[in-house]
Amino acid sequence: MTYYDYITSGEHKKYRRPAFDGRDIAAEFSAEFLPPEERMTRRFEALCANEDAHIFDGQKIVFMRTSSDFPDVFTPDEWTEIKKTHFIHELGYTSNVTPDYKRVISRGFCEILADERTNEYEKREINALMSVVEKYRAEAERIGRDDVYEVLSRVPWEAPRTFREALQFFRIVHYALWLEGTYHVTCGRFDKYMYPYYKADIDAGRLTDEEALDLVTDFFLSFNIDSDLYPGVQQGDNGQSMVLGGCDADGNDWFTRLSEICLLASGKNKLIDPKINMRVSKSTPADRFVKGSRLTAVGMGFPQYSNDDVVIPGLEKLGYSHEDAAEYGVAACWEFIVPGNGFDVANIAALSFPRVVDNVLHRDFASCKTKEELTTAVKKEIAAQCANITSSVKNLWFVPAPFLTLFFDAPHGDVSRGSKYNNFGAHGTGISTAADSLAAMVKYVIEDKTVTAEELTEAVDSDFEKHSELLPILRNEAPKMGAENGEEADEWAVLLLRTFAEEMSEYRNCRGGCWRAGTGSAMYYLWHASEIGASPDGRRKGEPFGTNYSPSLFAKTPGPVSIIRSFTKPELVNNVNGGPLTLEFDSSVFSEADAPEKLGALVRYFIALGGHQLQLNSVSKDVLLDAQAHPEKYPRLIVRIWGWSAYFTELDKPYQDHVIARQEYKL
């Protein structure tokens, strides 16, 4: 069995065993009145003591978690107590940050242990980790893997000399960061900080590009070994995002042969981790978009693109230095964060735009005689919601993370208490539902006067049981973002996003940082949709919003170009908390050889028009089957039939079945 087969079949899990066997360590720690740092360190030490070394046939980059359990270090009662005086984000542990790997890898643990700034907890965790390295070294010797033995004799004790040693070093610390309890541990600009090691090997003639590709492919597998043990909303929601390309602080383009090797390795493995992001700009050469599109064609939904022309100035507007902004990467999903000195909490809250509209509809709309009056009411409501959001987070606290701190500029000696940047980010959900609703309210009530505010409100409140004749008009004919007649809705989106950013910029958070406004939704597109009933855009009660920054699920758009045109109208430089526009394509779009060139041009168009972030999906058979069972989820799934394209969900079942059958031999 090859290493790849072990991982993809899950066979490797048979080596796992519990470290604590049901022991309630939180209760033990509590009984001893141990401080949080001590608890974190003891758990880490216990896990390391339990870890076993396993090296698979042919595996080059080793390390796999074998402890199957991961108990909390606080008891439920203690958490209740902590929450009385603190805001606790998600699980309470550090998450969703980009460590500065260079800070550790370029030194090695020998030097870090000798550094007087390294504290006792950090030293204990390093020593515990080194004991696991020793187990692997012994195992490598036992099975005669001299290559692994040699690499581990060098790293992570000392700084790497070769590309392989650097990859192994990364793997060990990435493993350890998760093992300490940080989750959504992102990779940052991997191709940039790893490049010197790659380049040195190539220059010295020690490594060929083929060997580098083999190494990176092997290394990428390591992101999929332990991932089922990681916490997340869904399997796969583990934040192992990696950023390739982009400029440096001087504006130089940073896309190397190594960046390309990473794209190829990702396409070769066809696994969901690491999640590839590409930084691009309007000066990025066309062929790079083609390379990205070749990966899109593989059908994993990445690369996700971000636009340096928008994100860097956007971060600078929020107070990041130019040098730090230029190093940006993405957090678990899409939030733009900086490595090594950004301890931002980019997903701490969310503004529901449809909620804003719903409040205005019920409270102010009847007295709004003009569009201007409606605009004023909407702005006021956004201001009120932003005040609520920003006052809801007080006295934020995270469980300390000694090992993570090694990778950060941590003025308090512990990164969980903050770093240079301590900003909070808020998603902005349901933008199209809100903008479409406002456009409909203006068109039918204020301008055409074919409906009164009372009638519209009654219709919405009764889920269109009353005034049911309004439903087809509002749903199928009213202006919609991304649709042919969407200009009025687009204008509202511009206003909503601008107001959101302006209002958030008025506040400082409890750690002295700023508030960042975004366009993402995460799971909020379902949560927020269930909070309100129907909406004036013809969305019925219980129907979700579009995900992230996307058209409404029932907007009839002429295609991806119209969507791009519509969604690049807002000044996205103000909304760099992130949140991508998502476009879906059937994999049949990629049937011809020049398809990546064409898709690449579409992405370039998005970037040229000032879009901030873009996600593209080539859809597979599983998705088609899901689309057949749940057509409402896939209104824009395009399938190629013959001389024409169609929306999959608009086809009758026999034809859908055929498209699905066709997917089988295309894979």
Add this chain to the structure above:
Amino acid sequence: MDGKFDIKEFADRDVEGKVFDINKFADRDTEGIIFDIKEFAVHDGEGVRTTVFLKGCPLSCTWCHNPEGQSPYSEIMEKAGCVKCGRCRAGCSHPECQPFGRCLHACPKGLLRVAGQKTSSHALAKKLCRDSVLYEMSGGGVTLSGGEPLMQGGFCVSLLHKLGEYGINRAIETSGFASDEVFRAVLDECDYVFCDLKIADSAVHRKYTGVPNEQILRNIDTLRKSGKKYRIRVPLIPGITDTDENLAGIRALTSEDEVQYLPYNKLAGAKYAQLGREFKLEK
């Protein structure tokens, strides 16, 4: 000339229905009827293209996959899923609904739509021009398809000419069935032509498409001599066009051309039911 519709009836009329010489349309804003505009059409020529589907076709190919492109008049299409609520038949006063006897704005499930929108060539060209940056980035442009675009020759000439003025690359997908004058006039305004040659034998051609192929072959000859970039396309219809005999015949007629064979797809009949018609080839 054979065919369902007299091509002279449509090819050279302007926005007011006045008949003009086909060669005088270049600057004349002309009304046409289209049934779809597809963005990011990746199978219709070089680069990223937007394809405009013109309504009306003098042919009636048994395998036609765009049946709503056949009639040169607007028609109503209804997706499956009607729950017979009767709202669309309750009567309404919208002028746009009157020709169909059903209200287009009433279906709670949004199942009704009209195939066929009248549009001015200049207004359409301006709209298509919005994405000229994308066309330029990708080496793409606009493709006219159908239906048979040449059936609205005057509209084609006017639209293509205007697109040319905007610097947009222009392609056309045609059956080649049009008068010499219309074919030449449209050809003059194109940068790339996809011309079908479905069946080599004229009688067989007539049996399956409703028209003979002599005029098509003559136009293909005009195309060859024009110096324009072109490609001959052959749809491979099982038992009809993909026979050894037909393919040999086509090879003999196209020995000097670039030929592309388009595999047939069973999904071709998807839209017949929506028009309340039967897809004969399915039998």
